[in-house]
Amino acid sequence: MNMENQIRVRFAPSPTGYLHVGGLRTALYNYLFAKHHGGKFILRIEDTDQSRKVEGAVENLIETLKWAGIEYDEGPDRGGSAGPYIQSQRLDLYRAHAQELVNQGHAYHCFCTTARLQEVRQKQLAAKLSTSYDRHCRSLSREEAERRIASGEKSVIRMKIPLDGELSFEDVIRGSVTISYKMIDDQVLIKSDGYPTYHLAVVVDDHLMGITHVIRGEEWLSSVPKHILLYRYFGWEAPVLAHLPLLLNPDKSKLSKRQGDVAVEDYRTKGYLKEAMVNFIAFLGWNPGDEREIFFMDQLSQEFSLDRVGKSGAVFNIEKLNWLNQQHIKLKSNEELARLIKPLMLSGQSADRDDQYFLKVVGLLKERLNFPNDFIEMSGYFFQDPDSFDDAGVKKYWEPETSGRLKLLADRFESLPEYSHSAIESALRQCADELQIKPTKLIHPARLALSGRTIGPGLFEMLELLGKESVVRRLRGAAEKFKGV
């Protein structure tokens, strides 16, 4: 592979707290695109807004990406040849580049106060005009600007937008887009605190880091002209652009916290598998073009292509996520699933049983799990005798003769020379036969006696796994307990 032509993409979140599911998708698409083309995926932290900085957010972001299996080749904690990967550590770079723009006449110092800016805006609003900076300082001479800076006056650096004309650019997903310069403000490049704005930093970094493709959310589409203009001012080649459709609430508004969880970690703590999450997120805006639905990360990277990314926003449909979660649980081996479940259990819940037994319980309950967590609530009776019995179940299944029947059944099981699934089943059916009742008259009460519930795995699998001793004990115990019913 030719290094010159190697594809380099990046995910550039700002550390304002948690990783948003929309951010996860952006990261995922970038990652998949890089992997698919044998390129590099870079993580860059965009922390140029000091007021929005959140303690621990970077670590949290990194941790969540790693959980999802999105590994980056270069980033804050990994290093790389294009570092540093945190924008607050690159301030000199932005200032130097902004100065270059000033020197070339593509940008200028602006001394307008916040108060004046607000006043201008108020007037525009009152006159029902669209709000924009009135370019008050654009005509200041270099000499005057130098003088005011020297005298200690605060300023920002703004880029010059052409006064008329328009700019067209190509987006991989959206095709050709044209925006008139009249609609664009003389954007602030360097803020009065010396930090760059997003627009300057993103262009400088993407270029310096050799980014070939910018894949990001649609909310950036409108600011592309500013970026393209900056590339031109610097004499750089702009990367290929791809603006992803947004993720939506069920009511089609932009996905927000009010209508459900938006933090990836929330889904993680709820017990969604990373495989399900990745599979689901990948399909929000992309599909393989055929009818396959279940995908793992490596298949996704093999097949991912920007050509198959849609243009319209996608509702985050939790029902489908749930289904995918269930599918991925079923696809896990008992061993894998057990590894996920074990840490969730209280130490006493399964401590007295060996791993083989635990694994078998997992296997028996796997199909019934929507979340790994469900196992805890479902599996109690596999580890200790039930201490409560479903009232409605007792009422429904327990007849006056039932206790006697279960005692007989217990006797039969006890004397079974070989305690296997088929032996258990034929013993029970034979028993029912002798009692001249249908097997279900034994099956339902037996399940109740063994588990305290009316729902659960097949009775014979359960009986076998529980073992003769505890089955006999539980049958007799329940028979005694409910003999007066």
Place this chain on the structure above:
RNA sequence: GGCCUUAUCGUCUAACGGUUUAGGACGUGACCCUCUCAAGGUCGAAAUACGGGUUCGAUUCCCGUUAAGGCUACCA
């Protein structure tokens, strides 16, 4: 308000002018399987926002309307 973007079943989407009675999946309804619950299977209801063009032929191309979303900060 202005600018930009988008528009196929409730939801995610397929169909890159004709192979389409618009396909699949989730959800939903019925049925089957069955010792319960799941799982699985079968069948069903369910969509091209609207109006104009272009074309022999439009879900697909163009225009308009409508609706939704994004942007409109010294936030990203």
